Amino acid sequence: MAAASNNFVARFRPLRLPRVCVAVIGSDPAEMVEKAESLLRDNTFLEFRLDYLPRPALALPKIRQFTEFHPHVIAIATCRRAASGGKFKGSIASELDILNKAAAAGCQLVDIELQTAVRCKPQQLERLRASAALILSFHDFHATRKLEQALEKMVAIPADFYKLVTNATTVYDNVVMMKFIEKNSDQHSLIGFCMGEQGIISRVLSLRAGSVFTFAAVSEDEKTGPGQITAQELRGTFRIEQVDAATRVYAVAGDPVAHSLSPAIMNAALRRETVNGVYLALHAKTLKDLLACVRDIPIHGLSITMPYKESIVPHLDNTDSHTTKIGACNTVVRAQDGNLYGFNTDAVGVVRPLQARMELENAKVLVLGAGGAARAAVFGLKERGAEVYILNRTPGPAQKLARSARARTIKRPDLKKLSFDVIINATPVGMGNTHESPLNENEIKAHYVFDMIYDPPETRLLKMAKAAGAEVIPGIEMFVHQAARQFEIWTGKPAPIDEMLRVVTLALHERVAAHQAKEAKKK
Numbered sequence: 025m026a027a028a029s030n031n032f033v034a035r036f037r038p039l040r041l042p043r044v045c046v047a048v049i050g051s052d053p054a055e056m057v058e059k060a061e062s063l064l065r066d067n068t069f070l071e072f073r074l075d076y077l078p079r080p081a082l083a084l085p086k087i088r089q090f091t092e093f094h095p096h097v098i099a100i101a102t103c104r105r106a107a108s109g110g111k112f113k114g115s116i117a118s119e120l121d122i123l124n125k126a127a128a129a130g131c132q133l134v135d136i137e138l139q140t141a142v143r144c145k146p147q148q149l150e151r152l153r154a155s156a157a158l159i160l161s162f163h164d165f166h167a168t169r170k171l172e173q174a175l176e177k178m179v180a181i182p183a184d185f186y187k188l189v190t191n192a193t194t195v196y197d198n199v200v201m202m203k204f205i206e207k208n209s210d211q212h213s214l215i216g217f218c219m220g221e222q223g224i225i226s227r228v229l230s231l232r233a234g235s236v237f238t239f240a241a242v243s244e245d246e247k248t249g250p251g252q253i254t255a256q257e258l259r260g261t262f263r264i265e266q267v268d269a270a271t272r273v274y275a276v277a278g279d280p281v282a283h284s285l286s287p288a289i290m291n292a293a294l295r296r297e298t299v300n301g302v303y304l305a306l307h308a309k310t311l312k313d314l315l316a317c318v319r320d321i322p323i324h325g326l327s328i329t330m331p332y333k334e335s336i337v338p339h340l341d342n343t344d345s346h347t348t349k350i351g352a353c354n355t356v357v358r359a360q361d362g363n364l365y366g367f368n369t370d371a372v373g374v375v376r377p378l379q380a381r382m383e384l385e386n387a388k389v390l391v392l393g394a395g396g397a398a399r400a401a402v403f404g405l406k407e408r409g410a411e412v413y414i415l416n417r418t419p420g421p422a423q424k425l426a427r428s429a430r431a432r433t434i435k436r437p438d439l440k441k442l443s444f445d446v447i448i449n450a451t452p453v454g455m456g457n458t459h460e461s462p463l464n465e466n467e468i469k470a471h472y473v474f475d476m477i478y479d480p481p482e483t484r485l486l487k488m489a490k491a492a493g494a495e496v497i498p499g500i501e502m503f504v505h506q507a508a509r510q511f512e513i514w515t516g517k518p519a520p521i522d523e524m525l526r527v528v529t530l531a532l533h534e535r536v537a538a539h540q541a542k543e544a545k546k547k
C-alpha cells in the first residue's frame with residue numbers, strides 16, 4: 025500500500041486506532057519484518073523501531089513489501105535519536121529522511137521527538153505530515169513533572185498525536201499522568217503513560233483516562249521501554265480491549281510486587297465471572313505513596329501484601345473482626361460512601377482447605393511461626409474449636425500470640441514426643457530454592473502437613489511429610505482460598521475457585537520451568 029495520497033488526519037481519528045501498538049525490534053531488517061509477520065494474527069497495530077537497526081534505511085524495502093502485503097496493518101515508524109533516548113546515531117536530517125521514506129513505504133504514522141522537532145523547519149515537518157500522521161513525542165526519563173508545560177511546548181508544533189512518556193518514581197506519578205490525560209484529552213489526541221516498574225499501572229489505566237492507545241512489547245526480552253508489558257499480557261491478563269471508564273480497578277499493593285501471582289489469578293476470576301474490572305500491581309515504596317494513590321485513583325479493592333499488612337490498619341475507616349484480632353489486613357474495599365474497609369482473608373485461606381478434608385473441632389494443630397500468617401491461622405483455627413499449639417524460633421512472639429488467642433506454646437525438643445492432626449508451616453523456611461525445612465524428619469508426626477509456602481509448589485517439608493506418610497496441603501490452596509474470599513468481598517459473587525487454581529498452578533509451573541531453563545543455560 026503506497027501512502028502518498030491520503031488524508032491522514034481523517035483516517036486516523038483516535039477512535040479508529042487499535043488500543044495496543046506492539047513495538048517491533050530486530051537485529052537486522054529481515055528479523056524485524058519476520059517478527060512483524062509473526063505478530064499479525066493478534067496485532068494489527070505495530071511500531072517499527074528503526075533506530076534499533078544498525079542501518080535503518082536498509083529495512084525500508086522490506087517494510088514496503090510488508091505494508092503492501094498486509095494493507096490492514098497500521099504501522100508507526102520511529103527512528104529515535106540517541107540524544108532523545110533512542111538508538112539512532114545519525115543526524116536530524118538523516119532521521120527525517122528515513123521517516124519520509126518509511127511513510128512512502130507505507131507506514132501511516134511517524135514518531136518524532138520534541139527535541140528534534142523544535143530543531144526542524146516547519147516545512148520539513150509539514151512535508152512529513154503530508155504523507156503520514158505525525159506523533160510528536162516527549163520523554164522524561166527521570167520523573168513525571170511539568171506535564172502541562174511540556175504539552176504547551178508541544179502543541180505549538182502541529183501534529184496529529186501528542187505522546188508524553190515519563191518515568192514514575194512513585195505510584196502517585198501514575199495518578200498525575202492520568203489526571204493530566206483526563207484534563208487534556210478533549211482538546212488533543214494524547215498518548216500518555218509512565219515508564220518504570222512503578223509506572224506499569226498507567227500502561228493500562230491511561231486508556232481508561234483517555235489515552236488514544238498504549239504500547240506493548242513483543243516479549244519479555246524485547247521491551248523497548250522500562251516497565252513495558254507484553255501484548256499478550258495486556259490482552260490476556262488485563263483484557264485491555266475491554267477497559268473503559270466503567271471498569272472497576274483492583275490491585276495488589278506492596279513492595280515488592282513484581283512477582284506476585286495475584287494479577288494472574290484475580291484477572292482470571294474477573295474474566296470468568298464477567299466482572300467489568302481490571303486487577304493491577306501497585307509497587308508502592310512507601311505507605312504514604314500508596315495511600316495518596318488510593319485516595320485519587322478510583323480503586324475498588326486492594327490486596328495488601330508485605331510490608332503494609334499491619335501499617336495500613338490505622339488508616340482504614342473500619343475493619344472486620346479478623347483484622348482487629350490478627351492486627352493485619354490483607355484486603356481493602358472501598359464502599360459506596362468512599363470509606364475504606366479492611367478485611368483479613370488469610371484465616372479463611374487456612375481454614376477452608378482444612379475443612380474440606382477434616383473436622384476442625386478439637387483437632388490438634390501445630391502452627392510453626394508467630395508472624396502475620398501464623399496469627400491468621402491461629403485465630404481462624406481457634407474460632408473453629410481447634411486445639412492450637414505454637415512453635416516459633418523466638419519464644420516471645422509465640423507466647424504473646426498464645427495468650428491473646430488462648431492457644432498453647434511448645435518447645436522444639438518436645439516435638440519428638442508429640443503427634444498432631446495437622447502441622448502448618450507459617451514461616452518462610454523452604455521458600456525459593458533454599459531446599460530447607462523448618463522441621464527434621466523425626467519431628468513430622470501428623471495426618472496432614474500444610475505448608476503456606478507456594479513457591480516452590482512442593483517444598484522440602486512437604487516432600488518429607490509425604491515420605492513419612494502424611495497427606496500434604498500445598499500453600500497454593502491457601503493462596504487460592506484467601507484470594508477467592510477477596511473476590512467474594514469485592515464482587516459479591518462466588519469465586520470461580522477451580523479456574524483460579526488452574527491459572528495459578530499453571531503460572532507457578534511456568535515460573536519453575538523458566539527458572540530451570542535459566543539454570544540450564546548457565547551450565
Ligand code: NAP
Binds near residue numbers: 394478
Ligand atoms: P512474618 O510476619 O515475617 O513472620 C515470619 C515468621 O517466620 C516469624 O514467626 C519468624 O520467627 C519465622 N521465621 C522467619 N525466618 C525463620 C527461620 N529462618 N527459621 C525459623 N523461623 C523463621 O511473615 P508472614 O507474613 O507471617 O509469612 C510467613 C510465610 O507464610 C511466608 O513464607 C509467606 O510467603 C507465607 N504466606 C503464604 C500465604 C499464602 O497465601 N499461601 C499467605 C500469607 C503468607 P521470628 O519471630 O523468630 O522472627
